[in-house]
């Protein structure tokens with residue numbers, strides 16, 4: 001057995017490593033691809049001593065003398081946090097989708113502008129000022145577990161990358177994050193799905209200042225495209241590997257369809273802000289971070305309905321409101 005208990009071999013020369021994180025189910029899965037004494041890594045966990053220790057002991061166990069490439073699915077702290085420790089001039093080459101690159105500085109380095117932008121976004125969407133103030137500052141804590149790095153390669157999607165000894169196609173799957181990518185090997189049928197397709201959770205798809213303008217439609221389109229590949233095994237970043245992509249995609253799509261119907265029902269009573277809709281959808285939440293996620297997700301559903309022409313979106317400098325057609 002591996003002396004690193006969190007390390008599981010999933011195919012020849014390809015290993016899943018489960019790293020600790022303080023949210024979701026407590027673990028993020030990253031993947032090591034071995035090629036002789038070089039190792040490539042897909043996602044890298046947070047910038048914490050415990051997490052980095054697990055990466056280094058796994059590299060040592062696999063005989064990896066050099067970390068060659070670090071490919072990151074998206075810049076959320078659990079996937080990108082340790083990039084600045086592992087990648088750079090003396091470390092691995094970082095590969096990142098180019099729509100993730102401009103998100104890094106405002107989110108993790110120069111936070112003031114984004115904090116103000118988020119505050120304005122919360123206020124126009126109907127969040128009471130006291131709560132908006134606290135919520136807009138909640139991003140600050142995350143920047144402490146993230147060490148940013150400059151990408152050596154900016155991806156567009158559709159590239160073929162060699163990871164270990166396996167060739168994988170980059171699948172751009174926006175929605176959860178603008179430049180989220182998955183990696184797919186048609187020969188082995190392995191799909192490395194990041195946060196795009198998870199076995200148990202429905203990933204957060206939110207409309208916010210750093211999202212794309214219609215993230216829910218993009219997300220659902222990406223799911224259908226990947227399901228059409230009929231991958232043999234899906235390796236998610238959270239939860240255990242699973243096989244039935246088509247079934248999972250149908251469940252996720254049905255979940256969002258149901259949500260959109262509920263949103264339509266809530267708006268049959270008149271004109272509301274995103275915050276009012278979110279409160280009716282989920283009820284009052286205690287956890288700050290959850291409140292913000294609920295608003296973002298409610299807004300993604302509202303936006304999708306407006307794009308489909310089923311709702312009207314009314315904007316002024318002071319407010320964004322929604323009503324039935």
Ligand SMILES: [Zn+2]
Nearest residue numbers: 074076176195
């Ligand atoms: Zn994520």
Ligand SMILES: [Zn+2]
Nearest residue numbers: 076078195237
């Ligand atoms: Zn994640």
